[in-house]
Amino acid sequence: MTRRRAITLGAQAGAFLVAVALLTVLPHWLGDFRASQVAYVGIYFIAIMGLNILTGYTGQISLGHGAFMAIGGYTTAIMVGHHNVRDLWTIPLAGLVAGGAGLLFGVPALRLSGLYLALATFAIAVALPAVLKKFDHFTGGTQGIQLFGRPGFTGKGYENVHVLGQTLTFNNWLYYLTWTVAAVLFLIAWLVLGGRMGRTFRAIRDSEIAATSSGVNLPLYKTLAFGLSAFYAGVAGSLFALATTFVNPDTFPIILSLYLLIGAVISGLGSLWGIAAGALFIQYVPDLASKYVSKAPGAPSVAYAVILIIVVLLLPFGLTGLIRKSARPLTDRLFRGHNQ
Amino acid sequence: MEPGGPLMANFLQQVVSGLATGGIYGSLALALVLIYRATRVINFAQGEMGMFATFIALWLIESGWPYWGAFFATLAIAFVGGVVVERVVIRPVERAPAVTVVIITIGLLIGLNGAAFWIWGGETRAFPSAFSTRAIHVGGVAFSIQDLGVIGVSLAAVGLLYVFFRFTKLGLGLRAAALNPEASRLVGVRVGWMLALGWGFASVLGALSGMMVAPLVFLDPNMMRAVLLYALAAAILGGLDSPIGAVVGGLVLGVGLNLISTYVDFIGDQLKLPVAFAVILAVLLVKPTGLFGRTTVRRV
Structure with missing residues (x-):
């Protein structure tokens, strides 16, 4: 292992441990309401991670990841709301169902590239709410599915939750649940993307032709990226359903898919280390815009758009682009020092 | 007794009104294609740019301008607006990945929508139509003059654009800049400005479709x-490369959806959009570059 690689790995492991420690103690300073907001940040974190695997690492743009979140969310809602299944068990299941859908969609998606693929995924996200409304036998139609108070729903949405000898408010429970899942999925993504599979994904992104000629099974890996990415989105959707205690077709609107891509670009595509920035952006910037700019109808959207455009103009490669750029001279120096 | 009976008459009426809405979709789809050809990006703000222009048209009309005066003034304003947008927010990210540019246009979509809410409020407003809503009867079939007018305006706009691109030097420059920027630069085409002009023309088409659709669905x-x-569906169906x-x-x-929602009960209005997209996905799977798109062969 080169010294440069060791430094990078050490810095990354350190950053991960510091983040875990911070997230563990954070609820002591957050109120109950803020804890639920940061729980949503965790959910967006997971979804953006998934989108990044597909768009950032493999180069396939998806404008429809909200649809995979919806599949995960509805899986959980139907099992908990209609069949009284314990909610925690539905989280991995929701991921698997969404991941399966992702694999299925990944096969025809092989024929599409670039913006055609982006528009095809966008079409899925656009069409899904109408389909959910039409097949109301399973989905409850526009009424949606209520989880609040269901026996399989931890704490039923209002009681305190007892876990590992601790008593938590429902919102703190959500906080620890989402961030625990997020941390586990982050470690998995780190291991998977840092290894052979991640290298293959990046090879596909940089040049499909070169990847093929080096013996990469293109259809296999592109579909796999779709499935893995949708798995993450499905888990995020499941947690989203638990956090809102309710799903209906408007829980996963088209704009959610767009927000996820915005979050992924602001995080920086092709890296896992800026994702918190994108998740925070999705959760807080719209609120900040209405709180500090103007509450007049429409004005917060204008402020949000201006902030978004300025951020993207200043950081066209996202936060990790900035980190890389500012870290490069330093690491280069360290590397050269070692050689001399 | 009219030829073919009332069923046939109803069918023809649905076809004509489908052509009218189809002309509106087609204008906006053409705007998307113009920008795609010039900058290799989908402008998600295209519709909102048209909406904003339509509000400006209404404001002009309400302050006493005659309809056609306001109409052409709005097209001119939309043109300048499109050029300005390209210069200010698109040009700086020209070399960034396509996703980044897509995000900028999504930002524009959110911002223009919010600005319209902020300035004009969210309530729906009636927008005057250039054409009477009366019907003319041809062989027992009633055609609305408005539908025919909308078809006429869309076709005229497309025809004018075709003539412009095909027979003028500026049009040639625009096509060259879209096709091969490097070579165009070498022969003296100012590629940057050509892209900006492309955005201007697209913005005009967006404004046109906005002003045509507003009398039908009310303005908000x-x-x-x-x-x-x-329009996105139409552009994919036809091929993003092909005007x-x-x-x-x-x-x-336009025609297909109108007929389906009239004659297939199960689909009705509710499933119109999913059906439209399902058809398009199916087309993409058979022909990944759309019906008229060129298959690109890349050199390694």
Whole structure:
């Protein structure tokens, strides 16, 4: 292992441990309401991670990841709301169902590239709410599915939750649940993307032709990226359903898919280390815009758009682009020092 | 007794009104295609730019301008607006990945929508039509003059654009800049400005479709959401590369959806959008570059 690689790995492991420690103690300073907001940040974190695997690492743009979140969310809602299944068990299941859908969609998606693929995924996200409304036998139609108070729903949405000898408010429970899942999925993504599979994904992104000629099974890996990415989105959707205690077709609107891509670009595509920035952006910037700019109808959207455009103009490669750029001279120096 | 009976008459009426909405989808789809050809990006703000222009047209009309005066003034304003947008927010990210540019246009979509809410409020407003809503009867079939007028305006706009691109030097420059920027620069085409002009023309088409659709659906800041989705569908159907494909795709989609929602009960209005997209996905799977799109062969 080169010294440069060791430094990078050490810095990354350190950053991960510091983040875990911070997230563990954070609820002591957050109120109950803020804890639920940061729980949503965790959910967006997971979804953006998934989108990044597909768009950032493999180069396939998806404008429809909200649809995979919806599949995960509805899986959980139907099992908990209609069949009284314990909610925690539905989280991995929701991921698997969404991941399966992702694999299925990944096969025809092989024929599409670039913006055609982006528009095809966008079409899925656009069409899904109408389909959910039409097949109301399973989905409850526009009424949606209520989880609040269901026996399989931890704490039923209002009681305190007892876990590992601790008593938590429902919102703190959500906080620890989402961030625990997020941390586990982050470690998995780190291991998977840092290894052979991640290298293959990046090879596909940089040049499909070169990847093929080096013996990469293109259809296999592109579909796999779709499935893995949708798995993450499905888990995020499941947690989203638990956090809102309710799903209906408007829980996963088209704009959610767009927000996820915005979050992924602001995080920086092709890296896992800026994702918190994108998740925070999705959760807080719209609120900040209405709180500090103007509450007049429409004005917060204008402020949000201006902030978004300025951020993207200043950081066209996202936060990790900035980190890389500012870290490069330093690491280069360290590397050269070692050689001399 | 009219030829073919009332069933046939109803069918023809649905076809003509489908052609009218199809012309509107086609204009916006053509706008999307113009920008795609010039900058290799989908402008998600295309519909909102048209909506904003339509509000400006209404404001002009309400302050006493005659309809056609306001109409052409709005097209001019939309042109300048499109050029300015390209210069200010698109040009700086020209070399960034396509996703980044897509995000900028999504930002524009959110911002223009919010600005319209902020300035004009969210209530729906009636927008005057250039054409009477009366019907003319041809062989027992009633055609609305408005539908025929909308078809006429869309076709005129597309025809003018065709002549411009095909027979003028500026049009040649625009096509060259889109096709091969490096070579065009070498022969003295100012590629940057050509791209800006492309955005200007696209913005004009967006404004046109906004002013045509507003009398049918009433004007409000979310008016163009659905139109944009159908226009995207039309553009994919025809092939993002092909201007003719966009227009044909728009017309096919307009007529097809109108007939389906009239005659297939299960689909009705509710499943119109999913059906439109399902058809398009199916087309993409058979022909990944749309009906008229060129298959690109890349050199390694």
